[in-house]
Amino acid sequence: MDFIELAKKRYSCKKFQPDKEVEQEKLDRVLLAGQLAPTAKNSQPQHVYVLKSETALKLVDELTPCRYGAPVVLAVAYNKTQCFTYPGDKYDSGAEDATIVATHMMLAAADAGLDSCWLNLFDPDKAAEALELPADETVVMLLDVGYGAEGVRPLPNHEKTKPMEELVSYR
Template identity: 55%
Template sequence: MEFTEVVRNRYSCKNFDAGKAVDAAKLTEILEAGRVAPTAKNFQEQKIYVIQSAEGLAKIDKATPCRYNASTCLVVAFDRTNVFTYPGGRRDSGVEDATIVATHMILAAANAGVDSCWVNFFDPEQLAKELGLPENEEILMIMDLGHAAPGAVPLPNHGSRKPLADTVAYL
């Protein structure tokens, strides 16, 4: 698919066909897009957890009402002990690098014909504990993956965008 078509047409699916799984080859393609995403100093501090089992999906459901029947969830985390600290010492690369990785995977999913939804409506510490993640890892987000249920459509305001002049300034 043409890249501009991918970014214009991709939307956060909130109604997945629970009976239609993500093809293993497409899942690998999506995960590979995250693997090659750039990270500060190439630290590659991301950790992606693939959740597909009934037990794992039940843990996601316990943490959030926003799985929307997705057959696969990716939990995107990063290792807090392996981040680049920026000059001034106030910020590090963890959240932004994991965000870049997640964005690559979301766009790769759209390109592969797999629908997705970025989910932040959960307590990351509670979910990390529920999944038994190491204490040095911080969860950024959950990515629902699957195929839209029949009749699923973007939210009504999906195509509404401010003019470029309202969001960009040339200095």
């Protein structure tokens, strides 16, 4: 599939078939896309937690009201000690690296015929504690992954975009 067509097709799925399992081969491709994602100085500070068990999914349900019944949730975190630090020592690449990884996985899911939804309505500190992550890891996002329920469609504003001239400036 053409990349632009894939980007247009992908949407935030708000209702999944909870009993339709994601094939391991497809999940492996999604995870591979995350592994191949570029990170600052190729530091690869990300860690992806695959949450599939009933216990793990209930835990995610307690962290956010925005899990939509997917059979798999990918928790994307980064290790604060493995990030590139920008000159000036004010910022590091952790959140951006994890976001690039997550975006690659989200698009790979769409390419594999899976639906997904980026979940960000949760407290990252509570998520790290609940998932019992190491102290030096920060959770950036949770990604619902699975097959959309029958009849589920993108939100009405899915195809609405601002004009290019509002989003891009040439200098």
